[in-house]
Amino acid sequence: MSPSHFADELVALLPRLRRFALSLCGDRALADDLVQGACERALKARDRWEPGTRLDSWTFRILRNLWLDGIRKTRSEGVTQPVDETFDLAGEDGRRVAHASITAAAVMQGVAALPEDQKRVLTMVCIEGMSYREAADVLGTPIGTVMSRLSRARRALAEGLGMTESESPLEASDVTTP
Structure with a gap:
Protein backbone atom coordinates (compact mmCIF):
# COMPACT_ATOMS: atom_id res chain seq x y z
CA MET A 1 0.00 0.00 0.00
CA SER A 2 1.38 3.40 -0.94
CA PRO A 3 2.07 5.93 1.83
CA SER A 4 -0.71 8.22 0.57
CA HIS A 5 -3.25 5.37 0.42
CA PHE A 6 -2.23 4.29 3.94
CA ALA A 7 -2.73 7.85 5.18
CA ASP A 8 -6.15 8.03 3.46
CA GLU A 9 -7.22 4.80 5.17
CA LEU A 10 -6.00 6.16 8.48
CA VAL A 11 -7.98 9.39 8.01
CA ALA A 12 -11.12 7.32 7.32
CA LEU A 13 -10.63 5.64 10.71
CA LEU A 14 -10.44 8.90 12.68
CA PRO A 15 -14.11 9.06 13.81
CA ARG A 16 -14.01 5.45 15.04
CA LEU A 17 -10.66 5.97 16.74
CA ARG A 18 -11.99 9.06 18.49
CA ARG A 19 -15.11 7.26 19.74
CA PHE A 20 -12.97 4.42 21.03
CA ALA A 21 -10.51 6.79 22.71
CA LEU A 22 -13.38 8.71 24.31
CA SER A 23 -14.85 5.47 25.63
CA LEU A 24 -11.50 4.62 27.20
CA CYS A 25 -10.68 7.91 28.88
CA GLY A 26 -13.95 9.88 29.06
CA ASP A 27 -12.22 13.18 28.29
CA ARG A 28 -12.53 14.75 24.84
CA ALA A 29 -9.20 16.56 24.88
CA LEU A 30 -7.36 13.47 26.10
CA ALA A 31 -9.20 11.35 23.51
CA ASP A 32 -8.01 13.70 20.76
CA ASP A 33 -4.45 13.45 22.10
CA LEU A 34 -4.68 9.64 22.11
CA VAL A 35 -5.95 9.59 18.52
CA GLN A 36 -3.19 11.94 17.42
CA GLY A 37 -0.56 9.82 19.17
CA ALA A 38 -1.95 6.61 17.69
CA CYS A 39 -1.95 8.09 14.18
CA GLU A 40 1.61 9.34 14.59
CA ARG A 41 2.76 5.91 15.74
CA ALA A 42 0.84 4.16 12.96
CA LEU A 43 2.42 6.41 10.33
CA LYS A 44 5.91 5.85 11.74
CA ALA A 45 5.36 2.09 11.96
CA ARG A 46 3.60 1.74 8.61
CA ASP A 47 6.19 -0.75 7.41
CA ARG A 48 5.28 -3.07 10.33
CA TRP A 49 1.63 -3.27 9.31
CA GLU A 50 0.96 -6.33 7.18
CA PRO A 51 -1.13 -5.62 4.07
CA GLY A 52 -4.12 -7.94 3.98
CA THR A 53 -4.69 -7.59 7.72
CA ARG A 54 -7.15 -5.18 9.27
CA LEU A 55 -5.74 -1.69 9.59
CA ASP A 56 -8.50 -0.71 12.02
CA SER A 57 -7.68 -3.51 14.49
CA TRP A 58 -3.98 -2.69 14.28
CA THR A 59 -4.61 1.02 14.89
CA PHE A 60 -7.10 0.36 17.72
CA ARG A 61 -4.45 -1.75 19.43
CA ILE A 62 -1.90 1.07 19.10
CA LEU A 63 -4.42 3.49 20.63
CA ARG A 64 -5.25 1.10 23.47
CA ASN A 65 -1.56 0.61 24.24
CA LEU A 66 -1.03 4.38 24.33
CA TRP A 67 -3.94 4.71 26.75
CA LEU A 68 -2.53 1.95 28.97
CA ASP A 69 0.88 3.65 28.92
CA GLY A 70 -0.81 6.86 30.06
CA ILE A 71 -2.58 5.07 32.89
CA ARG A 72 0.68 3.51 34.06
CA LYS A 73 2.37 6.90 33.97
CA THR A 74 -0.53 8.55 35.82
CA ARG A 75 -0.49 5.87 38.51
CA SER A 76 3.24 6.22 39.03
CA GLU A 77 2.85 10.01 39.31
CA GLY A 78 -0.27 9.79 41.50
CA VAL A 79 -2.34 12.11 39.26
CA THR A 80 -6.02 11.57 38.43
CA GLN A 81 -8.13 12.92 35.57
CA PRO A 82 -11.78 14.04 36.03
CA VAL A 83 -14.31 12.35 33.74
CA ASP A 84 -16.36 14.67 31.51
CA GLU A 85 -19.95 13.44 31.50
CA THR A 86 -21.39 16.06 29.16
CA PHE A 87 -23.35 14.60 26.26
CA ASP A 88 -24.64 16.59 23.30
CA LEU A 89 -28.00 15.36 22.00
CA ALA A 90 -30.14 16.68 19.16
CA GLY A 91 -33.84 16.12 18.53
CA GLU A 92 -36.95 17.42 16.84
CA ASP A 93 -39.14 18.50 19.74
Whole structure:
Protein backbone atom coordinates (compact mmCIF):
# COMPACT_ATOMS: atom_id res chain seq x y z
CA MET A 1 0.00 0.00 0.00
CA SER A 2 1.38 3.40 -0.94
CA PRO A 3 2.07 5.93 1.83
CA SER A 4 -0.71 8.22 0.57
CA HIS A 5 -3.25 5.37 0.42
CA PHE A 6 -2.23 4.29 3.94
CA ALA A 7 -2.73 7.85 5.18
CA ASP A 8 -6.15 8.03 3.46
CA GLU A 9 -7.22 4.80 5.17
CA LEU A 10 -6.00 6.16 8.48
CA VAL A 11 -7.98 9.39 8.01
CA ALA A 12 -11.12 7.32 7.32
CA LEU A 13 -10.63 5.64 10.71
CA LEU A 14 -10.44 8.90 12.68
CA PRO A 15 -14.11 9.06 13.81
CA ARG A 16 -14.01 5.45 15.04
CA LEU A 17 -10.66 5.97 16.74
CA ARG A 18 -11.99 9.06 18.49
CA ARG A 19 -15.11 7.26 19.74
CA PHE A 20 -12.97 4.42 21.03
CA ALA A 21 -10.51 6.79 22.71
CA LEU A 22 -13.38 8.71 24.31
CA SER A 23 -14.85 5.47 25.63
CA LEU A 24 -11.50 4.62 27.20
CA CYS A 25 -10.68 7.91 28.88
CA GLY A 26 -13.95 9.88 29.06
CA ASP A 27 -12.22 13.18 28.29
CA ARG A 28 -12.53 14.75 24.84
CA ALA A 29 -9.20 16.56 24.88
CA LEU A 30 -7.36 13.47 26.10
CA ALA A 31 -9.20 11.35 23.51
CA ASP A 32 -8.01 13.70 20.76
CA ASP A 33 -4.45 13.45 22.10
CA LEU A 34 -4.68 9.64 22.11
CA VAL A 35 -5.95 9.59 18.52
CA GLN A 36 -3.19 11.94 17.42
CA GLY A 37 -0.56 9.82 19.17
CA ALA A 38 -1.95 6.61 17.69
CA CYS A 39 -1.95 8.09 14.18
CA GLU A 40 1.61 9.34 14.59
CA ARG A 41 2.76 5.91 15.74
CA ALA A 42 0.84 4.16 12.96
CA LEU A 43 2.42 6.41 10.33
CA LYS A 44 5.91 5.85 11.74
CA ALA A 45 5.36 2.09 11.96
CA ARG A 46 3.60 1.74 8.61
CA ASP A 47 6.19 -0.75 7.41
CA ARG A 48 5.28 -3.07 10.33
CA TRP A 49 1.63 -3.27 9.31
CA GLU A 50 0.96 -6.33 7.18
CA PRO A 51 -1.13 -5.62 4.07
CA GLY A 52 -4.12 -7.94 3.98
CA THR A 53 -4.69 -7.59 7.72
CA ARG A 54 -7.15 -5.18 9.27
CA LEU A 55 -5.74 -1.69 9.59
CA ASP A 56 -8.50 -0.71 12.02
CA SER A 57 -7.68 -3.51 14.49
CA TRP A 58 -3.98 -2.69 14.28
CA THR A 59 -4.61 1.02 14.89
CA PHE A 60 -7.10 0.36 17.72
CA ARG A 61 -4.45 -1.75 19.43
CA ILE A 62 -1.90 1.07 19.10
CA LEU A 63 -4.42 3.49 20.63
CA ARG A 64 -5.25 1.10 23.47
CA ASN A 65 -1.56 0.61 24.24
CA LEU A 66 -1.03 4.38 24.33
CA TRP A 67 -3.94 4.71 26.75
CA LEU A 68 -2.53 1.95 28.97
CA ASP A 69 0.88 3.65 28.92
CA GLY A 70 -0.81 6.86 30.06
CA ILE A 71 -2.58 5.07 32.89
CA ARG A 72 0.68 3.51 34.06
CA LYS A 73 2.37 6.90 33.97
CA THR A 74 -0.53 8.55 35.82
CA ARG A 75 -0.49 5.87 38.51
CA SER A 76 3.24 6.22 39.03
CA GLU A 77 2.85 10.01 39.31
CA GLY A 78 -0.27 9.79 41.50
CA VAL A 79 -2.34 12.11 39.26
CA THR A 80 -6.02 11.57 38.43
CA GLN A 81 -8.13 12.92 35.57
CA PRO A 82 -11.78 14.04 36.03
CA VAL A 83 -14.31 12.35 33.74
CA ASP A 84 -16.36 14.67 31.51
CA GLU A 85 -19.95 13.44 31.50
CA THR A 86 -21.39 16.06 29.16
CA PHE A 87 -23.35 14.60 26.26
CA ASP A 88 -24.64 16.59 23.30
CA LEU A 89 -28.00 15.36 22.00
CA ALA A 90 -30.14 16.68 19.16
CA GLY A 91 -33.84 16.12 18.53
CA GLU A 92 -36.95 17.42 16.84
CA ASP A 93 -39.14 18.50 19.74
CA GLY A 94 -38.51 19.36 23.37
CA ARG A 95 -40.27 16.37 24.92
CA ARG A 96 -38.53 13.90 22.64
CA VAL A 97 -35.19 15.58 23.27
CA ALA A 98 -35.77 15.48 27.02
CA HIS A 99 -36.76 11.80 26.91
CA ALA A 100 -33.81 10.95 24.66
CA SER A 101 -31.55 12.92 26.96
CA ILE A 102 -32.78 11.07 30.04
CA THR A 103 -32.55 7.70 28.30
CA ALA A 104 -29.14 8.40 26.79
CA ALA A 105 -27.87 9.81 30.07
CA ALA A 106 -29.09 6.71 31.92
CA VAL A 107 -27.42 4.41 29.39
CA MET A 108 -24.18 6.40 29.45
CA GLN A 109 -24.23 6.45 33.26
CA GLY A 110 -24.80 2.69 33.26
CA VAL A 111 -21.95 2.16 30.82
CA ALA A 112 -19.68 4.43 32.88
CA ALA A 113 -20.42 2.34 35.99
CA LEU A 114 -19.28 -0.88 34.32
CA PRO A 115 -15.87 -2.32 35.13
CA GLU A 116 -13.25 -1.11 32.61
CA ASP A 117 -12.84 -4.50 30.91
CA GLN A 118 -16.59 -4.79 30.29
CA LYS A 119 -16.84 -1.16 29.15
CA ARG A 120 -14.07 -1.65 26.57
CA VAL A 121 -15.65 -4.81 25.13
CA LEU A 122 -19.11 -3.22 25.04
CA THR A 123 -17.73 -0.18 23.21
CA MET A 124 -15.78 -2.19 20.68
CA VAL A 125 -18.53 -4.66 19.83
CA CYS A 126 -21.76 -2.67 20.27
CA ILE A 127 -20.61 0.81 19.29
CA GLU A 128 -17.70 0.22 16.92
CA GLY A 129 -19.28 -2.86 15.35
CA MET A 130 -16.24 -5.08 15.76
CA SER A 131 -16.70 -8.82 15.71
CA TYR A 132 -15.87 -10.79 18.83
CA ARG A 133 -12.69 -12.01 17.13
CA GLU A 134 -11.58 -8.48 16.22
CA ALA A 135 -12.20 -7.22 19.75
CA ALA A 136 -10.29 -10.22 21.14
CA ASP A 137 -7.36 -9.45 18.84
CA VAL A 138 -7.27 -5.77 19.80
CA LEU A 139 -7.51 -6.54 23.51
CA GLY A 140 -5.16 -9.51 23.38
CA THR A 141 -7.69 -11.78 25.11
CA PRO A 142 -9.39 -15.04 24.13
CA ILE A 143 -12.67 -14.75 22.24
CA GLY A 144 -14.51 -16.53 25.07
CA THR A 145 -13.37 -13.82 27.47
CA VAL A 146 -14.76 -11.15 25.13
CA MET A 147 -18.07 -13.00 24.92
CA SER A 148 -18.41 -13.43 28.69
CA ARG A 149 -17.44 -9.80 29.40
CA LEU A 150 -19.97 -8.60 26.85
CA SER A 151 -22.68 -10.79 28.35
CA ARG A 152 -21.92 -9.51 31.86
CA ALA A 153 -21.86 -5.91 30.60
CA ARG A 154 -25.25 -6.28 28.88
CA ARG A 155 -26.75 -7.91 31.96
CA ALA A 156 -25.40 -5.23 34.31
CA LEU A 157 -26.55 -2.43 32.01
CA ALA A 158 -30.05 -3.91 31.72
CA GLU A 159 -30.31 -4.37 35.49
CA GLY A 160 -29.10 -0.82 36.09
CA LEU A 161 -31.83 0.47 33.79
CA GLY A 162 -34.50 -1.70 35.43
CA MET A 163 -34.90 -3.90 32.35
CA THR A 164 -34.47 -7.53 31.53
CA GLU A 165 -31.45 -8.41 29.43
CA SER A 166 -33.69 -8.90 26.38
CA GLU A 167 -35.01 -5.31 26.80
CA SER A 168 -31.51 -3.86 27.07
CA PRO A 169 -30.65 -1.05 24.63
CA LEU A 170 -27.68 -3.19 23.59
CA GLU A 171 -29.25 -6.52 22.75
CA ALA A 172 -27.29 -9.48 21.47
CA SER A 173 -28.96 -9.09 18.06
CA ASP A 174 -27.39 -5.62 17.72
CA VAL A 175 -23.84 -6.88 17.60
CA THR A 176 -21.57 -8.48 15.07
CA THR A 177 -20.85 -12.13 15.80
CA PRO A 178 -17.48 -13.88 15.43
